[in-house]
Amino acid sequence: MEIKGADIVLRCLRAEGVELVFGYPGGAIMPLYDALEGSGVRHILTRHEQGAVFAAEGYARVTGEVGVAMATSGPGATNLVTGIADAKMDSVPLVCITGQVRSALIGTDAFQETDVFGVTLSLTKWSRLVRTIDEIPEAIAEGFYWARSGRPGPVVIDIPTDMLKAKKEFSGPVKFTPHARAADAKADGGFTDTIVALLRQSSKPVALVGAGAKLSGAIPELRRLLDNLNIPTFATVHGLGAVPPEASYYLGMVGMHGTRAANTALNETDLLFVFGARLDDRVTGEPTRFAPHAKIVHFEIDPAQLDRVRPCEVPVIGNLADTIPAFQAELRRHSLPDFSGWRAVACGPERAELDPRGLAQPTIRFLDELFSRLPQDSVVIADVGQHQMWAAQRYRSSSPRGFITSGGLGAMGFALPAAVGVQLAKPDTCVLCVSGDGGFQMNIQELATVRRLALPVKMVIVDNKYLGMVRQWQQLFYQRNYAETDLSDNPDFVEIAKAYKIHSFRLNEDAMREFPVSAETGDEIDRFLRSPEPELLVFDCAPEANVFPMVPAGAALSEMLLEEDPAQ
Amino acid sequence: MQTFHIRYRNTQGTLMRILNAASRRALDLPVVHAEPSEHDHLVTLALEVNQKQVGQLYREWYGIADVIKVSSGAAHASAWTGAHPPAGVPMEESRAAARA
Numbered sequence: 001m002e003i004k005g006a007d008i009v010l011r012c013l014r015a016e017g018v019e020l021v022f023g024y025p026g027g028a029i030m031p032l033y034d035a036l037e038g039s040g041v042r043h044i045l046t047r048h049e050q051g052a053v054f055a056a057e058g059y060a061r062v063t064g065e066v067g068v069a070m071a072t073s074g075p076g077a078t079n080l081v082t083g084i085a086d087a088k089m090d091s092v093p094l095v096c097i098t099g100q101v102r103s104a105l106i107g108t109d110a111f112q113e114t115d116v117f118g119v120t121l122s123l124t125k126w127s128r129l130v131r132t133i134d135e136i137p138e139a140i141a142e143g144f145y146w147a148r149s150g151r152p153g154p155v156v157i158d159i160p161t162d163m164l165k166a167k168k169e170f171s172g173p174v175k176f177t178p179h180a181r182a183a184d185a186k187a188d189g190g191f192t193d194t195i196v197a198l199l200r201q202s203s204k205p206v207a208l209v210g211a212g213a214k215l216s217g218a219i220p221e222l223r224r225l226l227d228n229l230n231i232p233t234f235a236t237v238h239g240l241g242a243v244p245p246e247a248s249y250y251l252g253m254v255g256m257h258g259t260r261a262a263n264t265a266l267n268e269t270d271l272l273f274v275f276g277a278r279l280d281d282r283v284t285g286e287p288t289r290f291a292p293h294a295k296i297v298h299f300e301i302d303p304a305q306l307d308r309v310r311p312c313e314v315p316v317i318g319n320l321a322d323t324i325p326a327f328q329a330e331l332r333r334h335s336l337p338d339f340s341g342w343r344a345v346a347c348g349p350e351r352a353e354l355d356p357r358g359l360a361q362p363t364i365r366f367l368d369e370l371f372s373r374l375p376q377d378s379v380v381i382a383d384v385g386q387h388q389m390w391a392a393q394r395y396r397s398s399s400p401r402g403f404i405t406s407g408g409l410g411a412m413g414f415a416l417p418a419a420v421g422v423q424l425a426k427p428d429t430c431v432l433c434v435s436g437d438g439g440f441q442m443n444i445q446e447l448a449t450v451r452r453l454a455l456p457v458k459m460v461i462v463d464n465k466y467l468g469m470v471r472q473w474q475q476l477f478y479q480r481n482y483a484e485t486d487l488s489d490n491p492d493f494v495e496i497a498k499a500y501k502i503h504s505f506r507l508n509e510d511a512m513r514e515f516p517v518s519a520e521t522g523d524e525i526d527r528f529l530r531s532p533e534p535e536l537l538v539f540d541c542a543p544e545a546n547v548f549p550m551v552p553a554g555a556a557l558s559e560m561l562l563e564e565d566p567a568q
Numbered sequence: 569m570q571t572f573h574i575r576y577r578n579t580q581g582t583l584m585r586i587l588n589a590a591s592r593r594a595l596d597l598p599v600v601h602a603e604p605s606e607h608d609h610l611v612t613l614a615l616e617v618n619q620k621q622v623g624q625l626y627r628e629w630y631g632i633a634d635v636i637k638v639s640s641g642a643a644h645a646s647a648w649t650g651a652h653p654p655a656g657v658p659m660e661e662s663r664a665a666a667r668a
Contacts, residue, residue, distance in 0.1 A: 121581055122588050126633045128580055146633055179577065179636070304627035307620065 002167040005133045006035035009097065009159065012140040014040050015173035018068050020059065020424060021097075022052040024079075026072025027112060029099025031164035044424065044453070047445035049076050051417035053083025054443065057092050058421030061404045062379055064217070066093040066147050067421065073099050074112030077119075077158070082411055084123045084154045089408025090238065091215055093152035095143050096120075100129065102162040116158050125153035133166045141176040149178075151302040152215060191316050192330035195297050198314070202271035204293075204342050205231045208254060208283075211238030211407075212276015212301055214400045216320035222275060225328045229273070231339050232346040234262035236277050237392050237407045244398040249343060255283040256551045257389040261351040263549065263557040266291055268346075274298045274312070276320055278305040280408065289556035299323050354562055358394070362509035363387070363462060363541045367394045369517055370432065370460070373526055378430040379404060379422050383415035383439035385469040387462035389547045391434050413442025416459065420446060423455040430458065430529060437463040437490050447500040450534045457534050461493055464541040472546045476561075477553075497536040504536035570622065571599075571614050571641030577634035578609040586635065589628040590615055608636055 003011075009032060013021070022044045025033045036043050046052040053069040060067030067087075071080050077098040087094040100106065101113045106129075117129045126146035128139045136159070143155040199205060207229060213222050219242055226233055226243060233243055234254040243250045252259040254266055266272070272294040277283065284290035287309040296312035298305075299320055306315050316323050345351075358364030367390055371380070380395060382388040382405040395403050404422065406414040419433035440461050450457050462468075467485040474482050497504035505528075511521045528535055549560045576582050583602055590597055590613065599614035617625065622640075629638045 117581065118584075121584055122592060151631075179634075302627075302631065304624070304631045306627060307623050311623075 001169070003170050004031065004035060004164065005136055005159070005166050005168075006031040006164040007039070008133070008136045008168075008170050009140065009164070010035055010039040010041050011170070012137050012173045013068065016140065016144045017065065020044060021068040021070055022046055022055040022059070022421065023070030024049045024052055024072070024076060026076045026099065028073035028101055028161040029070060029076070029097075029164070030072075031161060032070065032097070032099065032159075043070075044420070045449070046417060046420070047448050048443065049079030050082055050413065051420070051443050051446045051449065053080045053094070053096065054086070054411075054414050054417035055421035055424075055446075055449075056094055057083055057087055057414075058381065058404065058418030059425045060087075060092050060094055060421075061090075061418070062401050062422045063425045064093075064215075064401070066095055066144055069094065069096045071096070071098050072112065073101055073116070073161075074114045076112075077114055077116035081119060081123065082409070084120055084156065086406050086409040086411050086414065087154035088123050088125070090406065091152050091211060092154070093147040094154040095147050096154065096156045098156060098158045099164070100158045100160040103131070103160045104162075106160065116156060120154075120156045123154065124156050127156040127158070129158045130160065130163050133163050133168050136163065137170075137172075137174045138176065141174050145176045145178065151212075151305075191314055192327055194314050195327070196331070196334045196336075198271055198295055198297065200337055202337070203339075204265075204269045204346075205229070205271040205273065205339060206265050206269040206346070207231055207233040207273040207275065208236070208266070208277055209233065209239040209242045209275045210236045210277020212299075213239060213242045213320055214276075216276060216301065216324075218319075218321040218324050219400045221324045221328065222320070225324055225331075228328065228331060229336070230343065231273075232261075232265045232343060234258065234266070236283050237405060239277065240392060240395055240403045241397055241400045245396045246398075249347060251347060253392050255557075256285070257393060257547050257549060258551075258557075258560075259353060259393070260549055260560065260562060261346065263551065263560050264351055265346040267556065267558040269294045272296045274300070275324070276300060278302075279309045281309075284309050285551045285557040285559075286554055289558075292556075299327075357515060359515055361545060362512035363539070363545055364390055364394060365512040365515070365517075366462075366507070366509070366539055367391055367434075369512070369522070369525055370529070371395060371397075373522070373529055374432060375430045375529065378402065378432060379426060381405065381415045381419045381422060381431065381433045383433075383435040384410045384412045385436040385439060385467070386464070386472065386545070386547050387434055387436045387468070389469075390462075393547075412436075412439035414439070416440060416443050417446045417449070419457045419459070420449050420453070420455060423457050424453070431456070432529070433457055433459045435459070435461050436468060437461055437465060437487055437493070438467045440493070441490075444496070447497065447502060451500045451502055455534055456532055458529055458531070459534070459536045461536065461538045462541050463490065463493065463538050464543050464545060465490055466543055468545070469547070471544070472550075475544065475546070476550075493536065493538045502534050502536055503531070504538065506538045506540060508540045509542060569614050570617050571612060572625070573639045573641060574611050574613070574629055574635060575605065575608050575637040576611065576632070577636065578604075579634045582632060582634040583609075583611060585632045586611060586629060587613075589625055589632075593621060593624075595621070612641075
């Protein structure tokens, strides 16, 4: 029996295990929407295509499955671009299906025609502009293969509307088998002896854990290896949760807003193990002065990430799920040096945080209260800005997919729609969305999605009435010239939430000046986190609160600022 | 000037992705020649690059779905002085450099 191209798309999606797609309809993709009912694919209508792609990302980040977003041609497709770039930077498996103008009009600047294939070429792992209905099954199979394989990433499949309407005999979804390539050859397994030799030469080894450790699914193996190495260890923002925070050798987050202990150890180390991190500039500080005494052993699935900042001495290329157990097995044959002296210094009290309870910073106290009261296995989604870094600094969980944020691209507006995707993937989990007042307004329309689906997302706005991180930089590096960062005319977020029929309330930072907080405040936070309904909490934050430690742009990690300079 | 030969399957966008790896680094593309070659396609590029960029380009090209093989017309591999060569240098040399 002949069926339409739109039905073929949906059957192929089902064959890939897709149950949920996020999208926004429009002219060129209408045939696909027309075919949704009864297809077995549930569609989540967001209120903007960027909301759809971030929601698909949230779904993918928390499950490890491919997230799917749909949009129409032209502006619908271009509104996906930020999410596609975000997925590329943070290695998120994502398939975007876009409608395109009908084949005969392609290249004529037709209404709502955009070359989305060209626009997204440098942002995608793979993409296809479908030319015939016959190509649809193989395009979807190959697209999902590349989205999932190796280092995961985004894929775009652009389908002209006439291909969605056309009919053909459909014999079923197909499987994609990649061609063998020279680049797929596995690295030889002889790296262990080299690494052990380096360990024996070393007196100050450290380990840095990034997102790749989580994406590989090798967290138990990584934890065993780290227990075995027993050397000072820290994580990137995407590596948070990979190492249990209670581990005696764990120093927290590293980088621009990393802990004093982590950044100091990284500056002093003579041997750096990197597990699945690309060492971007937010981690390294000034690259020429990054880990200046260290040799680098880099476990990485994507060879393109090696040597980007500086050469590594021992590249261990491959899926960490393969290379870590192989290394661990080999390591058992060797006796390792005793690094207890170095560990005592690196993890010692002299390098502890200056204000571990955040008593001088009510927003930190507030986040500590929130996080300490979260039910087990909760998921925290942070937007981008000061609140993101405070949250990353204070997050204490050993849940590998428990902290989600736009780390590489730093896309404001990410958190609320991503929380929609996370909550749909984990309906019984407490999902806490932490945003700033700037970022929340970038996708504030998704409150309608939250309300329509009655998703019990717990939303927090840390409202300092500024674009806080930019303002902090303006204060510290631009002589307090607060150019266009003042948001003092923000709307009343409590009233806005009410308009969406979402319960909301305000908490003033004065409530956080007591330690411990009053029973009344504690009870209110507990009630908020356990409410079966969506809720919004607006936390009024001091306008000029700053995030410390901070490594200024262009400075080395050793030059981090630990606290406010009274002269500024 | 360094000459690169990249063998690839001529699927949609593959050649553009290969060229984009150079253009995103603001490298001029004075010579680009693409043609069918045996069962695949071959593009030859001449680029003014430093050693770090050679390594980055090799790896980025290999990351493209339909790139099959990357090689260089010049003897850049034997001239490589870094500890981790981009490709084609035996692992033993790399290890020896790491231990040094």
